[in-house]
Amino acid sequence: xxxxxxxxxxxxxxxxxxxxxxxxxxxxxxxxxxxxxxxxxxxxxxxxxxxxxxxxxxxxxxxxxxxxxxxxxxxxxxxxxxxxxxxxxxxxxxxxxxxxxxxxxxxxxxxxxxxxxxxxxxxxxxxxxxxxxxxxxxxxxxxxxxxxxxxxxxxxxxxxxxxxxxxxxxxxxxxxxxxxxxxxxxxxxxxxxxxxxxxxxxxxxxxxxxxxxxxxxxxxxxxxxxxxxxxxxxxxxxxxxxxxxxxxxxxxxxxxxxxxxxxxxxxxxxxxxxxxxxxxxxxxxxxxxxxxxxxxxxxxxxxxxxxxxxxxxxxxxxxxxxxxxxxxxxxxxxxxxxxxxxxxxxxxxxxxxxxxxxxxxxxxx
Amino acid sequence: xxxxxxxxxxxxxxxxxxxxxxxxxxxxxxxxxxxxxxxxxxxxxxxxxxxxxxxxxxxxxxxxxxxxxxxxxxxxxxxxxxxxxxxxxxxxxxxxxxxxxxxxxxxxxxxxxxxxxxxxxxxxxxxxxxxxxxxxxxxxxxxxxxxxxxxxxxxxxxxxxxxxxxxxxxxxxxxxxxxxxxxxxxxxxxxxxxxxxxxxxxxxxxxxxxxxxxxxxxxxxxxxxxxxxxxxxxxxxxxxxxxxxxxxxxxxxxxxxxxxxxxxxxxxxxxxxxxxxxxxxxxxxxxxxxxxxxxxxxxxxxxxxxxxxxxxxxxxxxxxxxxxxxxxxxxxxxxxxxxxxxxxxxxxxxxxxxxxxxxxxxxxxxxxxxxxxxxxxxxxxxxxxxxxxxxxxxxxxxxxxxxxxxxxxxxxxxxxxxxxxxxxxxxxxxxxxxxxxxxxxxxxxxxxxxxxxxxxxxxxxxxxxxxxxxxxxxxxxxxxxxxxxxxxxxxxxxxxxxxxxxxxxxxxxxxxxxxxxxxxxxxxx
Numbered sequence: 001x002x003x004x005x006x007x008x009x010x011x012x013x014x015x016x017x018x019x020x021x022x023x024x025x026x027x028x029x030x031x032x033x034x035x036x037x038x039x040x041x042x043x044x045x046x047x048x049x050x051x052x053x054x055x056x057x058x059x060x061x062x063x064x065x066x067x068x069x070x071x072x073x074x075x076x077x078x079x080x081x082x083x084x085x086x087x088x089x090x091x092x093x094x095x096x097x098x099x100x101x102x103x104x105x106x107x108x109x110x111x112x113x114x115x116x117x118x119x120x121x122x123x124x125x126x127x128x129x130x131x132x133x134x135x136x137x138x139x140x141x142x143x144x145x146x147x148x149x150x151x152x153x154x155x156x157x158x159x160x161x162x163x164x165x166x167x168x169x170x171x172x173x174x175x176x177x178x179x180x181x182x183x184x185x186x187x188x189x190x191x192x193x194x195x196x197x198x199x200x201x202x203x204x205x206x207x208x209x210x211x212x213x214x215x216x217x218x219x220x221x222x223x224x225x226x227x228x229x230x231x232x233x234x235x236x237x238x239x240x241x242x243x244x245x246x247x248x249x250x251x252x253x254x255x256x257x258x259x260x261x262x263x264x265x266x267x268x269x270x271x272x273x274x275x276x277x278x279x280x281x282x283x284x285x286x287x288x289x290x291x292x293x294x295x296x297x298x299x300x301x302x303x304x305x306x307x308x309x310x311x312x313x314x315x316x317x318x319x320x321x322x323x324x325x326x327x328x329x330x331x332x333x334x335x336x337x338x339x340x341x342x343x344x345x346x347x348x349x350x351x352x353x354x355x356x357x358x359x360x361x362x363x364x365x
Numbered sequence: 366x367x368x369x370x371x372x373x374x375x376x377x378x379x380x381x382x383x384x385x386x387x388x389x390x391x392x393x394x395x396x397x398x399x400x401x402x403x404x405x406x407x408x409x410x411x412x413x414x415x416x417x418x419x420x421x422x423x424x425x426x427x428x429x430x431x432x433x434x435x436x437x438x439x440x441x442x443x444x445x446x447x448x449x450x451x452x453x454x455x456x457x458x459x460x461x462x463x464x465x466x467x468x469x470x471x472x473x474x475x476x477x478x479x480x481x482x483x484x485x486x487x488x489x490x491x492x493x494x495x496x497x498x499x500x501x502x503x504x505x506x507x508x509x510x511x512x513x514x515x516x517x518x519x520x521x522x523x524x525x526x527x528x529x530x531x532x533x534x535x536x537x538x539x540x541x542x543x544x545x546x547x548x549x550x551x552x553x554x555x556x557x558x559x560x561x562x563x564x565x566x567x568x569x570x571x572x573x574x575x576x577x578x579x580x581x582x583x584x585x586x587x588x589x590x591x592x593x594x595x596x597x598x599x600x601x602x603x604x605x606x607x608x609x610x611x612x613x614x615x616x617x618x619x620x621x622x623x624x625x626x627x628x629x630x631x632x633x634x635x636x637x638x639x640x641x642x643x644x645x646x647x648x649x650x651x652x653x654x655x656x657x658x659x660x661x662x663x664x665x666x667x668x669x670x671x672x673x674x675x676x677x678x679x680x681x682x683x684x685x686x687x688x689x690x691x692x693x694x695x696x697x698x699x700x701x702x703x704x705x706x707x708x709x710x711x712x713x714x715x716x717x718x719x720x721x722x723x724x725x726x727x728x729x730x731x732x733x734x735x736x737x738x739x740x741x742x743x744x745x746x747x748x749x750x751x752x753x754x755x756x757x758x759x760x761x762x763x764x765x766x767x768x769x770x771x772x773x774x775x776x777x778x779x780x781x782x783x784x785x786x787x788x789x790x791x792x793x794x795x796x797x798x799x800x801x802x803x804x805x806x807x808x809x810x811x812x813x814x815x816x817x818x819x820x821x822x823x824x825x826x827x828x829x830x831x832x833x834x835x836x837x838x839x840x841x842x843x844x845x846x847x848x849x850x851x852x853x854x855x856x857x858x859x860x861x862x863x864x865x866x867x868x869x870x871x872x873x874x875x876x877x878x879x880x881x882x883x884x885x886x887x888x889x890x
Binding site for chain 1: 698699701702810811812813816817820821823824827828835837840841842843
């Protein structure tokens, strides 16, 4: 199936853009709707879901090393129910990849390429992702390593160049309305943090499995810190208007003006976004292709890569008639859908697996 | 049903039936026989219509009929006269017995080898060693008297430098191997040679340092070289294309150099060097992308300037790949990304230009590539004419005529200069070629197209391997310690470890902590 091996550092480097890429653009405004000026606290609360998901995934991996959720769910809850659950996962990961792709396409089409048909933007991205998915997990890991600086440096530069526009007073009052607003605001980023369940598709290919847990947790922490910093920057620059913007980081980047030459850094944001979306879609795409192949008991996942690519493009159109629907799904459905599929069901699987193992232990005694 | 599908899928992966190979070497496999005249006749038939092959018959010690066969111009005529013919043709009453032992022991020639097969006779003759046959002896004698005209050791033309050895490889394999041996005197330097090419019988030598190189690498190279069955090897480029990992990649996966010092440093890092007869360009494998854009002089100069020059090269490599594309994208799609004043001056200069930016850029870039190619092939006397015409036509006339804008000329010129910054010519070629598809992408999708193109190149590079070593190592997969030779050039006393390739081998190349710590005058003990 997959013969490649990656290091746990590579896994962390793959996961970090996977979560952060979409989160830094959309999350600040969505969080701000509920948490107001406490939006920087929400990622910290939401990260708890991330920690829990990584923990659950790692425990499941310890019980069934070398297997992904598609394979071991059959062993935990039986063949037929396992296949049904596997299908549910397929039907979760393929459309969700389509949704991410649609989000990417909408952003590019709305902000930069107004006259370009969205299908061109999306199809070109899927072709690139299919190429890298066919290359295997090693290639994916190496590409992620190369793209990480592209992802981090522009954010750092943005922060430095924005330092003149920061208004630190916007942070007050801290917790003016109690803990409830940031808690509500944490639910939606929580959906993003539940995506850490993707780790279950990467753990079986680690060369150093023991470090998997550690690096998973480090990644959650890094994502949390990034979101806190981005939310703070957005809050400092935009203040209470944050929630009215669709992509606050874009608006923030327009504030940059340095020596009358470094202006209009939107292109830098676009570079971050395209590269981040590329890694994110590739990792999801890889998970979708791998689980499809495993669900069908194929010997290799490469033959299904192109068909699934077409499915992903189709889903990105079928599921969402307009970009309004995409953000509605992001806010209303995904946090619950994502947490259900990626945190709660794995938790149930883990509990069942533990109970069965204990029963087996007592039976043999 | 699912099983059937998977079976089907598996079936499609099975290999097509192997096509029968009709191309085989037909070497005469007969041995020489005891009949002197029959042997001579066989060889005469083989060398029918070869006017350069000389058959010199004489009487050995005035009694035995003998024949000396050699090729004119490949053998040392004076040596033959002085050391072979004149002592052997002396008439003497008592012929020394046994004759064959006498020949091997007493003839004043450094290399005498007995040959038994017709094929070996032919090989001996064709590399210039005269063959001696005489009556009553079933073996031939191959005399090491080959000598032919060769070029002297000169300064390498394609890889110049300010500091460092000025010697380059030349076309003779013996000279090249001796140059390596002169630098690396240890007997651990091994050379395995083989012959490739049905007609050319080109000698190819694999050089490596025992104990530093991964044994499986040498095995792999040998297997790939033995696979080659073709008429002739005229240049190491033939071999390079036959043994590459990914033949469809624009990037070279094998480094070629004509500098013995570069080859030696690669040997000392645990790489293998493939020397090919008839060309000064030797092949080095495995290589990574970064070794293609490092120059030997990075190590000969002080480390600070080495590091800075390396970064200059990285920056200009990116410029060489992307600058025209950026210019096109900005002019066509992203006006807002440029400061207003700059945009206005660019727009003013483009006012008279009738072409869209992408066409303008393509015209200029293609013209530049043509000029460059013309300059390489032309005789030196005409070369200057080309450069004058090029400078006038491209630089001035086209701008004055309003066909091309002045900023575009600047962009093309900077791109051209930056593509000359690549220290290895072959690495520059890949960048030069890839510039054009990215320009097309920039003309159609703007900045997004450029990013897409770059992502596609990165995917390809991540996929690529050179003899099993990831092409982008040590950056991806990340090997923290080895970045010392990629992101910066560490001082010599900090480069304690060799780069790691496939296997685990001897890691340290010098004893650690050798940083100079001179004592000051007042601190003397």
